[in-house]
Amino acid sequence: MRFQPIMLGAVAALALAACTQKEEVAVAPPPPPGAVPGSVAADRDGDGIIDGYYTSDGIYHPNYTPPPPPPPAPSRLGERG
Numbered sequence: 001m002r003f004q005p006i007m008l009g010a011v012a013a014l015a016l017a018a019c020t021q022k023e024e025v026a027v028a029p030p031p032p033p034g035a036v037p038g039s040v041a042a043d044r045d046g047d048g049i050i051d052g053y054y055t056s057d058g059i060y061h062p063n064y065t066p067p068p069p070p071p072p073a074p075s076r077l078g079e080r081g
Contacts, residue, residue, distance in 0.1 A: 039053035042060060052062035 039055045039061070041050045042052050042054050043049065044051045044060075050063065052060055054060055
């Protein structure tokens with residue numbers, strides 16, 4: 001068995017591997033407000049929007065969205081005031 005073709009292929013692979021450039025990996029963005037540190041995002045209703053997070057122990061934590069402010073009180077001035 002001839003080892004020359006195998007050795008030639010190995011040397012060529014090593015030579016080409018030395019010329020490759022390392023890709024820069026982007027840093028992960030910070031978690032959005034309401035996220036639990038060390039968790040995985042969850043989309044329970046399948047609409048493409050993150051609804052909450054699962055922690056490593058499997059507990060679901062929904063995102064907290066504050067309710068909108070109450071409407072202003074009706075004024076006494078006007079048509080019947």
